[in-house]
Amino acid sequence: MTKPWDATSEQLLRELAPQVLGSVARRFHDFAAAEDAAQEAMIAAFTQWPEEGVPDNPRGWLIQVACRRMADHVRSEIARRSRETAVAAEAETFSPTLEIEANMDPDDTLILLFMCCHPALTLPSAIALTLRAVGGLTTAEIAHAFLVPEATMAQRISRAKQTIKASGVPFRLPSPHERLERLPAVLHVLYLIFSEGYVSSIGSNLQRLDLAREAIRLTHNMKTLLPDNSEVAGLMALMLLTDARRAARTGPDEELIPLDKQDRTLWDRAEISEGIELLTAALSKASVGLYQLQAAIAAVHDEAASAEDTDWPQILALYELLKRVAPSPMVTLNHAIAAAMVYGPAKGLELLRALDSDPRIAGHYRLDAVRAHLLEKMGDHEVAIKHYRIAAARTTSMPERNYLTAQAARLAGD
Amino acid sequence: MKYMVMMNTMKAGQGVPAWPKKDLQAHIAFMMGLNKELHERGELVSAEGLSFPNQAKLVRAGKDGRPITDGVFPESKEFLAGFWIIDVDGPERAYAIAARISAAPGAGGTPLNMPIELRPIMSGPPQEMV
């Protein structure tokens, strides 16, 4: 029989999606076609289940529909290539549903994550494909989240699958050595999904998909599959500790509110506790990776009762560690901010000078934004205003541009 | 990364160019082919043609809340004839697309070499300010 469609049904459907895809892809050895078939099964479920109720065996239902689509696909491929009747006859009688269901492998979601985050793909392609194949989101939902037409997103995903096909990646879990090598790419994609999760309420009466929550869910699933991996746990902690501040980050007109001005009563204490608990468990293992360190920094901020209570020396020490573990211009930039908070703005500005000759970041708006912030603290308002304006002109985020412009205006008005 | 690609190529009073029919068709076919390719690559967000400059209005706020619509455009103004919004991997690809558009065929099938303006669109998610 069936159960009525309710608030948990959509979540259930999304959780089942990669399991269905994994099973079908493994059986038919054609990831691209299986992914299309799984998508169609999802859409069929989204259309029918709210009316007819959720089937008793929802996964079996989805697999059955996906298999029928695959059989149709196989049949039309055969018709197109005019193969022998014997093979065509086999396709007619093929009914693998039970067999597939029985052969479900919990590692399938992990296999899919590695596949969809394959280094051969560009990051936007990997993000889109991961959201569909692993996240179980529809093309329309993903398109809406990234403000492109559905047809464009469908093409992007289709081409991503062609790239995977061309790279010859088999549908199996990478070897432990490969996993170690490729895990950073997967974590990076998940982190990008999280940080792309900027939801503007303008222009849509529909709920804009919460990418941050999707990223947390996918990372959580990954953590269940790799429970001993401290970087996965670190990433999860980082997401929770950052997401906890979400309600305080933007004002009523979508204006940005910086960390030191946020109303901390709006921070989600439950999320912070969960993040800290995860982080503590992760840090107790031997190695310390970049997500754990970033999570630790977020934890120090989140534990401060007020901006003034922030343990900046702790944060500085963590950035020093981060500079050794995962050096990058952005890390140097953030390290400079922390150094400024501990030793004064002159120290921070001194550290920024090293970045002026780094082609990866020279001319990047954040360099000017941080410089402006430190110059303001030093009392050099005129030059600070100049750098706020340069930063405002260089960012591609409207809320950031508005914020930086407002800072310049604020200083100019004093 | 999202860009706006603009054809700011029309002067007041201009309309459909006075080319032979086959040249007009070649031009349209070129644009349609480009749009198809952009779509297939998952790069096309939108492609729009605008009505001609003689229908453009310059509007200002009026005193009583009603708009004033008889604003006069400067004689030298270059009107937007059409634009694309593209979502591409990086600036090189954006320039390449703009160069393609610029080389669209005109009279006699010769590439027009139109000046095509390219601007990033404000689309990045905001970073939390510390």
Added chain:
Amino acid sequence: MKYILLMSGTRAGVQGYHAWSKQDIEAHMAVLHGINEDLTASREFVATQGLADPHEAKVVRGEKNGVPVTDGIFPESKEFLLGYWIVDVASAERAYAIAGQISAAPGPGGKPTNMPIEVRQFASHESKSH
């Protein structure tokens, strides 16, 4: 009927905007934000975009040896597109009214900026918006 409402300015104009007081900038943003919310509620909103600063603008004119010919040099007087709204409305008058509201958004000292907003109808037979 779809219209695009274009807000343009010279580089000098943009710099002038940057010199407004913080309250004036915030008041201006709040009014524009309110217009967007109203358009969303009335289901006339299609899209709005801000464009990156004019100094990020590039012009591409064809290619030489397979490389796009780009430059970023524009006359001082050039009017750059700063942002646009795309609305789907029942009449041209409605499009003008919305443009008038945008033009009336407050500037320095809270007075309406009265900036001219160009209103252009989409060419329906060529429109390829998805």
